[in-house]
Amino acid sequence: MKKKSPPDWADRFLEWYCSDYYLEEVQGDLHEWYYKELQRIGPRAAGFRYAVAIIRYFRLFRLKPVQKLINNPNYLSMKSIIKITYRNLRRDKISGLIRVGNLSLGVIVFLLALVYSKYELNYDRFHEKGDRIFRVGMSFGGNPWAATPLGMGAFVQDNVPEVKRMTRFAPIRNTWVKFGENQFYEKGGFSADSSIFEMFTYTFIQGDPKTALIDPRSIVLTERIARKYFGNENPMGKRLELSIDQDREGNIEPRIVTGIIEDIPQQSHLQFDFICSIYTFDADFLRKWRNFWVYTYVELEEGSDPDNTKSITKEEFVSLRSLSKDEAAQLEILMTPVERIHLYTNHEKEYADNGNILYIYILFSIGVFILIVSCINYVNLTIIKGLDRAREVGLRKTVGASRHQLVMQFLGENMVLLSLAGLICLIALVILAPVFQRFSGLDLPLNFIYDPAIIFPLVAILLTLELISGLYPAFVLTKFRPVDIIKSGTQTVPMRKIGLTRKVLIIIQFSLSVILVIGSIVVFNQLRFIQRQDLGFEKDQIILIKLNQSVRGKFKAFENEMLQIQGVRSVSTSSSVPGYRIMLEDVIEIGAPDEYGSRLLFADETFLDTYEIDLLEGRHFDGTIKRGENEFMLNQKAAEMVFGDKHPLNNEITIAGDTGLVVGIVKDFNFQTLHSEVEPLTISNLPIALFGYASIKFEAKSAKEILEAIDVNGRKIYPELPPLETEFLDNRFELLYMAENKLQNIVWIFCMITILLTISGVFGVATYNAHKRAKEIAIRKVLGGDLLGLLQQLSREYLYLLGFSLLIGLPGAFYLSKWWLQDFAYRISLDPPTFLISALVMIIIILVSSGFVTFRAATANPVEALKNE
Amino acid sequence: MKGTHLGEFEELVLLGTAVLDGNAYTVTIVEEIHANTGRMLTLSSVHTVLTRLEKKGFVHSYMGGTLKERGGRRRRLYKITSAGYQTLNNTRDVRNRMWEVMPKFSFEFIS
Secondary structure: OOOOOOOHHHHHHHHHHEOHHHHHHHHHHHHHHHHHHHHHHOHHHHHHHHHHHHHHOOOHHHEHHHHHHHHOOOHHHHHHHHHHHHHHHHHOHHHHHHHHHHHHHHHHHHHHHHHHHHHHHOOOOOOOOHHHEEEEEEEEOOEEEOOEOHHHHHHHHHHOOOEEEEEEEEEEOOEEEEEOOEEEEEOOEEEEOOOHHHHOOOOEEEEOOOOOOOOOOEEEEEHHHHHHHHOOOOOOOOEEEEEEOOOOOOOOEEEEEEEEEOOOOOOOOOOOOEEEEHHHOOOOHHHOOOOOOEEEEEEEOOOOOHHHHHHHHHHHHHHHOOOOHHHHHHEEEEEEEHHHHHHHOOOEOOOOOOOOHHHHHHHHHHHHHHHHHHHHHHHHHHHHHHHOOHHHHHHHHHOOOOHHHHHHHHHHHHHHHHHHHHHHHHHHHHHHHHHHHHHHOOOOOOOHHHOHHHHHHHHHHHHHHHHHHHHHHHHHHHHOOHHHHHHHOOOOOOHHHHHHHHHHHHHHHHHHHHHHHHHHHHHHHHHHHHHHOOOOOOOOOEEEEEOOHHHHHOHHHHHHHHHHOOOEEEEEEEOOOOOOOOOEEEEEEOOOOOEEEEEEEEEOOOHHHHHOOOEEEEOOOOOOOOOOOEEEEEEHHHHHHHHOOOOOOOOEEEEOOEEEEEEEEEOOOOOOOOOOOOOOEEEEOOOHHHOOEEEEEEOHHHHHHHHHHHHHHHHHHOOOOOOOOEEEHHHHHHHHOHHHHHHHHHHHHHHHHHHHHHHHHHHHHHHHHHHHOHHHHHHHHHOOOOHHHHHHHHHHHHHHHHHHHHHHHHHHHHHHHHHHHOOOOOOOOOOHHHHHHHHHHHHHHHHHHHHHHHHHHHHOOHHHHHOOO | OOOOOOOHHHHHHHHHHHHOOOOEOHHHHHHHHHHHHOOOOOHHHHHHHHHHHHHHOOEEEEEEEEOHHHOOOEEEEEEEOHHHHHHHHHHHHHHHHHHHHOOOOOOOOOO
């Protein structure tokens, strides 16, 4: 027979959880009991009961950590600290509430700003060689371009010793991609050199990064796209058929899948769905320095300087285009580190809508300011609260508390409050995360509370506050001889002893508040200003239809159909439209020596009517286009630039190789966003093949009918195509100003938070002061002091401090606002009323919040304050 | 005041401890109560109550000798303190007093 003993695993569980203090007796009891039961009910039932009993023994007080805590020598003092903190908080709920609430609010705002900034700053950081990868661009006369000609990449690869690798990204925007039954219209593709996967860090799921793009017929897909076409099949080696829309012959190009990579992280300016090999272009074409349309990235050798690349490339370009000295001086080769592209560049032909570092600065500095304001509130209130306990400290000292214990007491109490605030912050962040995500539109990781970028700052903030607001009163108070404190009968340490520290803190706080409030008003006004500016054309009630090769062919028929529809006022086609980039070309007056850069827009004869752009002089295109007979209209800026004082009408100009007469001058209109000024613009009546958009101007009420008509006619005329892409122009502009819109909202909220923090800070200190001086107030009242005089007496200190703060805050706000505004081409002027009103608002806020408290104290019955002596 | 009141279960365990005088520990108390009332308590609940009683100062404990079945593990033996004894007495007094003043009942059953 087997030896019977209690089940081992149950014993191990007991040994795991049970503290040593109880383990011996409990295990002994259980074993004894087991053997008794063994006699009665047999081994299996006894073993089972044994296990159940062990589980039932599982109680909090028998657990190892709990016992450890209870046996800790500091357990008692910890308990008493928590208890006393609780009592103090209960006695003065308002102060506790203000302190914890204020701090949590400030820290939350700061952390959110931090998370957002970190996200934006981390764009393109996942490339392992990111510090050595640059995007090469060019700048002409201060106008930077993101795109380069194809030949530049080939040139730097061959001629610059520092360039280790080079890859070009040639966008393939509109493409039909087909696999068996699955055919979709794809817009996010690139052709690239085979070195792309050795330079950039994209994770391969299948395929070999080194060889994936060497064959001209190869294609690499992202996981998402691969799934879209192949489902669960293995895509490797499969044949896709591409028909690229720009290709006029409509050729079908076969591509073999040679690699699958993980989807591109959202934090990258280079977003794509698939990459083809660039070697489908022939070798000559790949060395052409003609159009600026590809993005060239180079990887430099470790530790090398990009300047050499710049000068070699510049030399080549100057000699290729035989530029004059002056022109060469205007030319600059740009090398933008890949990590900086998202936030620091917004060049011509930029592939993505990039972010703006200025907005990050604003957001982050507001976050920091609010944090400081709230921390100062906390420190201020905690210090005066702490110093208020002089008598308690004196008494404790007298009964034998050591200095160490007293310091611990203060630190501990403070720690309890701070932990509470920290907890509130974390909970609030979890709750706010989805809201914040929706608002920012970013794929911020939801579990961002585990992010060290949050936990470390949070802990650091709390520890710093712990040190300042806990140690300060602790050391000030414990320094005094208890006899002095108790004998003098004052509850508190004389204010002038700590006056300076507190005053400086309050001045900093008020100054920051002033700066924040003024800054918010300036930012708010500026953002509203640029959105309300007259653009010079009508952006409402226009529907855009994107034209590509397939649509363009039969568009005339479509247009005629649309013009039959009730509510359509006019239809116009053009190469681009306001709100999208318009190409930049050289323009020259025939016979004149100088060339100028001008935007070039191809448009038909209804363009001006559709957009309600004013024609100042001359005439519109008349709609009869004859080969070789170009006509141009210039905007005021372009007319002035090319012709100066001369009258421009009926003079000949050449732009992009086309020569023709200037027939009209149009009023300047702002076809970009209002970040930039109106640029010179030439409108040409020529080639219809370049028309990229159709704009339909409609009656205000018929938007729905028109969208339906577009759909119906689209299906009739283009039965083989997907539905036409439409967009409302005003939506496009809203999108262009989205960053501003969001910032405007954020700034508004932050401004409110700042005011709230300032009020509660003043309120807290004022409440305390009024309480301290209750007797004084009462006596003054009894002796006949009037209410106004009392208010004056008690508010004087704040006004005095505020005066100082305004001296710092107003100039500070002025310079910060000025610095921020310089980015805008159209900006509000910083007029004194903004500042005066803000200063006045601050004064009122401070007077009202301190006055309210004082008023309550001053109108109280003096007996209440005086009777308990 | 907290701590002087005895719950029914606590009273039972405290009585058991007193009865077993010197040989009271979890196992024996469970058996004693089982023998007297027929109620089969679990070891863990008795142990928990003993810990609570000790915290209230009604019993005090010390580590005693071992038995073979215990694998050499010592027992925690419990002894009733005078405070515990006092409380038990009080409890009984209260009952007795209330019994004495209770009127005689004659129950009429309604069928």
